[in-house]
Amino acid sequence: MAKESSHAVHAAGAHRVVVIVDENSNPFELGCATEIFGLRRPETGRDLYDFRLCSPEPRTLMRDGFFTLTGVAGLEAADAADTLIVPNRPDTDVPRRPAVLDAVRRAHARGARLVGFCSGAFTLAEAGVLDGRRATAHWQWADSFRARFPSVHLESDVLFVDDGDILTAAGSTAALDLGLHMVRRDYGAEIANSVSRRLVFAAHRDGGQRQFVERPMPDLPDESLAPVLAWAQERLDSPLTVSDLAARAAVSPATLHRRFRAQLGTTPLTWLTGERLALACRLIERGESRFEVVARRSGIGTAANLRTLMRRETGISPSAYKARFGPQTNG
Template sequence: MPQESSHRVVVIVDENSNPFELGCATEIFGLHRPELGGRLYDFRLCSPDPHTLMRDGFFTLTGVADLAIADTADTLIVPNRPDIATPRRPDVLDTIRRAHARRARLVGFCSGAFILAEAGVLDGRRATAHWQWTGEFRTRFPHVHLEPDVLFVDDGDILTSAGSAAALDLGLHLVRRDHGAQTAHSVSRRLVFAAHRDGGQRQFVERPVPDLPDESLAPVLAWAQHHLDTPLTVTALAARAAVSPATLHRRFQAQLGTTPLAWLTGERVTLARRLIELGERRLDVVARRTGLGTTANLRAVLRRETGLTPSDYRRRFSPTPPQ
């Protein structure tokens, strides 16, 4: 069970910041968690002004530390706000640059990617932002490798998320990185939120409302998730859904924005990651239970999907060190 952490997370709150993302950061990083043995992080808020007017004047934030405390952050969450065209304050940008120079972890929720880019720390790096700002972001910051159709991007020491709810996905991803899968699942249960949505998942899918209620993929998806250890095929999924493979492909594209095979592979990888995180060291067992077949295929698929070998993934995410 995690002990009280000395890892300091600092959130910079600037004028017109969004309350939702501030609430997400507070909920994930700031709460006392007796069920986990205490606080997961040393959490602080700071602002360049003693009175900070939040988005649309909803309320004024007072009583938080000044910017100096940001220089002590291990993880610094930068401001986000809807007026992306307004230049950020030089003292806030300088604070971000100093944090980056001393190798602090930087996090931008939603429009926070704009302030990271404005500070100059995203040049040559991967990032994401809300889909509605893709064009403007690319015009203003052409040297940033923007990935506009994902929930969040983990580029090591700089992490960015898309729209508001994706702040929760990225926050839980950080808890998972720092404290392991079990702790992240505990936090997600308290949030009553999905424990893990992969960062590569699409931000949104434009689709018409189905004409018939029985076109939902939910039943066949649930069935497949409970049979990943069997040699499932697209033909088998189509038979389970009582449709042709071509119809199944159309429904996957319309409802999930992907193909049946890509979805199935993603589910197998998610299960493999979960098993490794929970301490399963026998790769043949992981391969068999996930339906990936052989350890060689498990290694190849995991590396392709996560950039890590099983042993690297275990070292980073397993709750117990390798023997």
């Protein structure tokens, strides 16, 4: 069962994110963590995270010997992490160092948030912290993972899983999706959107979306969903339906559904609901305290619908979201 934890930023400083880098770690996911948590964001008016890399050895040979990482902290830095990102690597059958697994267990025992990108789920499972928990990993390792760790509830066809104090991503760009989700959890939708704009990356893809799509790019330019998505985002306060989206795209609802699945890995209704919730969160962060107004302007309808949707998707009520991310905490 997931532990309840807000992982709020410490009053004395920014939230401490530490990445453990071990032999044969993947550079891509390390780069994702650095982009999300390691760069200064002066446009937000605050330092979001205190970011550090650490390793059990002074010199760490990265995946396939691409380069050697030096000059990072020792493994003891993991003991100061509020969020600990564990190592991942392609050789999942090779056991992790006992010292790394012990660092993961200590972090979990003291309530730190644990994150595994791609094959990092294997590290978490080896440490024993995923028993009875939900997780994901790259689809190509799903059978191997289930065979080795049958007590873990693996969801093999989603982008990422947020199980409270343990979060896992499927790999590749899903690491960016999970990282932005974490920023949204920590600082709200407005700052997450600011970070995503700097990355030139989608601000919000729900964790339940599929790991891969049928076509990364449409075969024909006129099959792109971009125009209808932009049209809908400007009209979220209207009572839009899937049929409305299909009519705008000049296709049948069934064809629209297939294109959403192929290009975005989700359904039109799920996408529309996610966009409306993101708008509702931004309105609350900007100071709108009348939840019936937030619900109406975001197309969610009623304050009751807003409460239900926010609790389901963020785990907290609109009032709690306002207290955490409203103007009085952003100043």
